[in-house]
Ligand SMILES: [Zn+2]
């Protein structure tokens with residue numbers, strides 16, 4: 001430590017008292033230096049993120065100008081013009097900085113969509129009103145607001161008797177309080193409700209909060225653990241496979257770790273509640289062990305429309321047959337190249353389109369024709385009212 | 397310029413990084429001038445930058461932290477010093493300007509981070525060429541883009557570390573990368589970021605927390621997003637790996653911000669014929685750790701060599717699950733009678749740390765009151781201390797007392813740790829009890845002491861390969877019977893709290909204060 005700041009370290013914040021011993025003074029100055037380093041490291045990190053984002057913004061802006069000036073129809077070609085802004089020069093397909101981007105560039109453009117980034121959250125802690133006249137990049141700062149998630153969404157409380165565990169209620173008391181009771185029409189757009197999903201076996205539309213119980217009885221009974229299912233039937237006297245009887249399951253933890261919750265002394269309320277409706281759907285007489293996935297293909301195509309061409313490209317880096325190239329750096333390298341490129345088409349395809357399709361499909365096409373029982377009808381009605389909100393996507 | 401000219405015989409001419417759309421070519425105008433002088437200047441600048449980074453990252457901190465003033469006075473400080481890029485001089489911040497004015501040396505490497513300071517800008521500059529070198533050196537320990545550093549992880553993990561590292565630690569893989577932009581400017585949404593909740597399908601929060609930890613595991617994410625397992629060509633019925641593939645797609649490609657319904661995972665789970673996990677298949681709340689094991693085994697079988705990953709044997713497989721989670725333990729048993737030594741190697745998917753004994757030990761020491769423990773203490777118990785056991789010694793040909801010591805032979809890329817909070821008491825109605833003792837765990841974990849090379853001193857390569865960063869935390873809240881699972885995952889530097897369909901921002905302090913049940917650490921170097 002140099003003599004002029006012998007009193008303490010570089011931060012100058014942690015200072016030993018006047019009458020401190022030499023050792024004491026040293027300890028204070030070491031601590032003070034450490035504090036300086038912590039702040040310094042944080043600053044370097046933030047500085048890097050910010051300055052690189054601004055430098056990229058300067059580059060994007062001048063490239064945009066160059067593209068406009070050259071009026072090229074192919075966006076990838078490098079326009080043969082010279083362009084200059086306050087912050088950067090475009091020349092020969094290169095961008096050169098002028099001065100410090102931290103001083104000369106005030107906004108941040110998204111390197112992907114090239115739209116301005118919203119710099120403050122739109123709600124909650126530190127929120128600011130975005131300029132309604134500007135089209136911002138869709139990546140927004142995350143929202144920090146009690147009772148809401150990072151996107152500012154909240155959820156309709158699941159109806160009585162079919163949803164949350166008690167401690168969930170405690171956990172989510174905020175969202176419950178803010179969640180508006182009533183139909184979808186009364187809900188503000190950022191209040192979502194619970195969607196429904198299709199059971200892969202019976203193709204019925206089940207409210208998500210009951211999906212596990214449904215599958216337990218629908219698939220579980222005809223699936224792998226027929227013996228357990230049988231035990232359940234004996235226990236429960238019917239198709240009501242599920243809750244308390246699970247206490248009969250042997251404590252089969254492999255490592256002697258007991259299962260939390262698997263030996264519950266009393267059945268939990270929600271299990272009971274949920275069973276009355278879903279149990280009927282199970283078909284214990286169905287002997288098939290593994291059902292074919294009948295609609296697997298159409299679903300995939302809709303979801304991802306991945307071109308089959310990819311196959312050959314992909315196999316290069318597929319981990320499925322790594323065996324042959326464990327020590328083959330080049331192979332893996334190629335794989336690496338592939339993989340970065342590969343992400344692209346996949347990510348791109350589904351973007352907006354397919355998602356609603358999928359949802360719509362769930363909601364509309366999936367009303368199951370097979371069931372005409374009273375229960376089935378009741379469920380359908382249920383489903384409609386409950387899943388009505390799910391077709392709406394969250395606020396954009 | 398430097399006294400050391402580039403050897404003319406050397407064919408190695410350094411180039412600046414090729415221009416990327418949306419990125420300036422140089423960090424500042426002054427670096428632009430430096431790089432445009434002549435090839436020799438470019439070569440020496442890059443060589444010197446690499447040398448500075450080696451001093452900073454590979455040597456004892458004493459060397460870069462020791463500065464020499466213009467007058468020749470030597471001082472060592474804790475706070476950053478500056479290594480001149482153009483001569484082998486290290487300066488304090490105060491002396492930097494004097495040195496620059498005297499020698500016209502304008503660029504300095506900051507001793508804590510390796511960042512480059514430009515005196516004419518009077519600011520740190522982030523030059524694409526230099527920054528590439530710095531990140532590669534920090535991440536992998538070497539500058540090369542193809543070589544394998546001497547490392548020490550399981551041989552199932554021999555994939556290209558440079559490339560992996562660059563990809564894995566980019567906050568949005570492919571997203572912010574200019575190469576990606578040029579080919580796909582219009583298509584991928586900036587909104588799809590992998591941050592979504594997963595609906596509770598009825599007591600399935602134990603699955604949700606594990607799924608979230610997989611979704612935010614960079615190794616798995618890269619595997620699935622690069623079509624490691626393609627659900628549109630896989631012919632397996634109800635394939636769980638296909639269900640994972642679809643889930644990764646939905647999380648990282650769609651704009652949806654509402655919760656995700658993991659219906660295919662759930663049905664794949666119900667349909668699976670893993671006998672070992674039979675007891676998992678109930679509609680009741682289950683153990684997240686068992687679900688983790690279940691999912692790992694399933695995904696191994698869908699992607700791996702088809703062999704069962706028996707935990708006892710030394711199973712070498714190159715599937716994504718083995719590359720991600722599997723390491724190897726070595727236990728050494730020493731016969732107390734003849735001194736004979738037996739070594740046994742086992743693969744492990746995760747490390748299970750019992751808390752019960754340590755809790756009792758500490759409780760006794762502190763008069764019944766149980767103080768908080770640290771993760772490192774638990775690891776000490778298992779992988780440093782030895783214990784007594786009985787075994788059949790081959791040399792003595794009888795049962796003998798022996799000492800057994802277990803240490804880690806191969807560290808995994810992602811280290812998963814289970815803190816055994818659920819104590820199973822036999823007898824008394826077979827009730828399980830929960831150990832709620834706080835166990836402090838660090839953001840950065842040094843695993844070197846628990847390996848069989850703990851004694852190796854001063855090997856920065858080894859130390860780097862044993863340094864882990866916290867990736868996600870699974871927490872069981874509430875009583876053993878009625879509990880609920882929540883989790884925290886890190887994306888870049890930001891932590892998020894996942895509670896079924898709800899995703900919220902989380903503070904580091906909140907994460908570190910959690911009563912962890914499962915911990916996932918990712919190796920820093922990804923060696
Ligand atoms: Zn954007």
Ligand SMILES: [Zn+2]
Nearest residue numbers: 424426514517
């Ligand atoms: Zn400069």
Ligand SMILES: [Zn+2]
Nearest residue numbers: 630635637638
């Ligand atoms: Zn598959």
Ligand SMILES: [Zn+2]
Nearest residue numbers: 731734789792
């Ligand atoms: Zn012996």
